[in-house]
Amino acid sequence: MKVIQSAIDTGSGEFGANRETYEGLVATLHERMRWVIEGGRDKSIERHLARGKIMVRDRIDMVIDPGTPFVELSTLSGYGQYEDSAPGAGLVTGVGLVHGVPYVFICNDATVKGGSLLPVSIKKHVRAQDIAEQNGLGVIYLVDSGGAFLPLQDEIFPDKDHFGGSFYRQARLSAQGLPQLSVVLGGCTAGGAYVPALSDEVIMVEGIGRIFLGGPPIVKAALGEIIEPDDLGGAALHTHVSGVSDYMADDEAEAYGRLREICETTSQRRIDDRQSWIDWVEPESPLYDPAEIYGIISADDRVPFDATEIIARLVDGSRFSPFKPEWGESIVTGFGRIWGHLVGIIANNGIIFSESALKATHFIELCEQRRVPLLFLQNTSGYMVGRDSEAAGIAKHGAKMVSAVANATVPKYTVLIGGSYGAGNYGMCGRGFNPRFLFAWPNSRIATMSAQTAQTVLVDIRLGGMKGEDTSPEQVEAIRREVADQYETQSDPYYATSRLWDDGLIDPIDTRDTLGLCLALAARQDEPAPGPRVVYRM
């Protein structure tokens, strides 16, 4: 593989201006993440700490191997929703190592609405379990939850991927031999009781951990019985009498020691147990500094940037072997390595034309046959429209790409590095196509179409429906404004990440490392079963 020759002039004024703009975006990202971690709830944090309880991310640090990464997912879930009262949706999820074995962590943040689960929290919980299944990971539940957030029970309880779905997944994950381990650090009432109850092993912390189907208020209402919470469902009761819990710990610290001890006996593959189907060589850093991405991404999102320049700052040694580089050039395809793992990269340079769609399809088939994981870098305004394009059959060519992506069995990863518009989102392995992980950059936009396009299209449609009525310029402007606002708001990456359309916004600088960590998860798994497949020339 040859080193990419970058054409970027890092000394140029444009580069500097872009960088300055992007640093602002990253500053905002970090500021908002900080708010999620410890903002806007001083009183409840104070109460939590006063009870001798530990902050959720510190709990995770106590469990994972010291000095190892933790890939936190969807940190900004719930951002801007629920009147900004639910930092992180009251849940922290992510992947970390315990005794060298990667586990998914699902941990309540009791400083957010007492750890109650909001609709987005359920989505986050279920998403983490899906990640566990797809990546073959056990799950550690640090349970400290007041249960479902009852005022929104209709959005939490009944549907397929609601509360029930999470228990369905938990039971089935356990059946697949993926350890389900719980530490009970707070209330687990009603449905919440099933998280530990469905676990393979359960630890309860005395004095704070409680499990009951009906808490003291319900018992009082139903039976007229007045009972102390610990007598009804404390650690001693469940460890010594009911057997709902397997271990009791005096404090959190002891519980995490016990948990780590349990993890020594789960017979899971370690993270460095790389399987032979993965093409891996010793990693090397990119030749070009990933921080230069800040200066490459145009401050004005209508000015395109070259995906190859981004690839140069993500892959090992900045080496890249492009596939079919002189055909269908609006999609860059080729092989590179990320943290040693060979990946097939598909990246947009704007609009997808028929040729680009065919090239991408061809390349997906190639990677599928060679068992090479796929990395999609989305920055597209969508498939080309217009008479020529339609006549060339863009619909069927785009469909080939969508079909190929949908049926690829190799691990797929997607990063939104710019626009993710229209059907381009599908062909480039959007959320609906089950990439193992989907991350987005803070400059990304996701919508059926851009706000500019939407204004034209929707204003015309609206005006078309108002035949004969008063269409003063003021009214046209009002409609235009309304549409623009809607699209701008809804295509904002924070709007997206708040709703779990991705697994988190990440700093471009962290992208290579994050992907490397994710790829390493796949590398310890058995080869996904492929179907018989020929490489069709398109």
Place this chain on the structure above:
Amino acid sequence: MRILIANRGEIARRVIRTAHGLGHETVAVFTEPDAESPFVREASRSVLIDDGSPVQSYLSIEAILDAAKSTGADAVHPGYGFLSENADFAEAVLEAGLVWIGPHPNAIRAMGSKIEARRIAADAGVSTIPGFADSQDSQVLQEAADRIGYPVLVKASAGGGGKGIRIVHEAEAFPEALASAKDEAMRSFSDDKVIVERYVTRPRHVEVQLIGDRHGTVIHLGTRECSVQRRYQKVLEEAPAPNLDPATREGLHSAAVTLAKAIDYDSAGTVEFIVDDDSGEFFFLEMNTRLQVEHPVTEFVTGLDLVELQIRSAMGEPLAIGDVTVSGHAFEARVNAEDAWAGFAPQIGTVSDIVVPEAARWDSGIEPGNEVTSHFDPMVAKLIVGGPDRETARLRLVRALDETLIGGLVTNLGFHRWLIDQPPVVAGRVTTRFLDETDLPPQPDERVAAVEAAAHWVAAQDRDRGLSPWYSLRQFRVTPLVPKRLVYLQGREIHDIEVTSNDPTSLAVVDGRRVVVGIAGHSFTFTALTQSERWAPVQTGAHGAATTVSAPFPGVVAEVRVDEGQEVSAGEILVVVEAMKMLHPVVAPGAGTVDEVRVRPGDRIAGNQVLVTFKEQE
């Protein structure tokens, strides 16, 4: 020749090295605490000596001569300290028909008493510090002090090591100072004779190395500066002494040679002087009739082996070293097992690791695995570094200190690292009072060392684990807050440390769980604990210090073994229950006091029925 070394530690090894190089055999004498020390192993033979305490054994002429006899030794090298300046010992060695690797006993004796030494020096025309030693009468001493002029020094004639010394700034304070100096002298040396002399306000300690033979030749090997002293103990030495004008340097050389010739000196020895840094005047202080601790710096600048010259002289060979030129510059840092930040308290411990830069000379008595005890002097090694000029040598010492690690034992290496950068040391203008008048900076933050240690430990794990980003990226997070690295170190629990860098910058040894990390010369030894260990309950099954004990199943009480108020220990049988024709003991779940016994023999009991209750524990 078979040379018995009447010493231990680094100097024993030093002598062994040269003796073996010359084709001689060696005999080590050792005491129990040193059984595992390298000098015992490295000597051709070794003999355990035991005459009471370990120190006492090395001071026992009889024990050492017995050892020489039993091993068929031909010669004795006394090293420094212990019996090295004991004329009786030298005589006894000679009388036993052995070669004494040192000066003739009369020279030792002549220089052994400060008063006698000063008299000989004065007779030989070597300037001595204005002083008085002719009487011990308080009144006469006071008059002498008044005549010399204040400030004066009152010090024990038989002294050494800073004992029995008083500085007197005015006549009125003299009587009391005299009394206390005499008192201390009596306690320390069983001899309360004192001398009075002028007190030099900017004194430097400069000494001249000499070597003589049995044929009347005595030559000097240049100067050494030993002004960096703490309570009269040398800490850092260098050769040659810097910042001396040529006349002073020449004067020192010839005074030393003159004095040595006056006593027919015939071995390696050192004449010590006080140099007044203001005037350049110098005064004879004392002569050490033996090899000095700091001899290696002279060896560096002359290219000679002083132990070899000692041996050759003792064997009667004439000095054959031609013209000696001093070139370059060398420093020696005395490495002591002491905690400079705890009042220089001597430290003991088992040395786990030693890392020394190859470029440095490391004269050491210890190896990993050795235990440093409190029986002997705290000096365990010497770090010697030289260069073409003083500043180069100094910078090399800085680097050597940065690259030296001793695990398992607190040493003064960190103190040296601070010292070597002090302006008077950099300038070469240290007075003997410098250290006593200078405060140490705060000790480096141990938490920083802990983080570094953890980083090294993690890095070492990475090396073992290959190249997965899950290890290489260490505490990577997508969130902006730097994760708190939870580091748990035995005996030192460290929480909530924010790590700003992934990359350890310090020097370290990682061996399994042990991490020795060096920061600014300080070596910190840590034991890394896995989190399971850190968090593990002290005792499994210790939970549920239940206050009640219930029947495991239905049955009949066969026996009750405890009474109310009785104290029981964990596992003690409380009640025996008969069920299914078997007797089942019901035991106490933990230690406690029985509050209530609720059953009697013969009672029919239900499953889970409470049998015994305990008093609530504190």
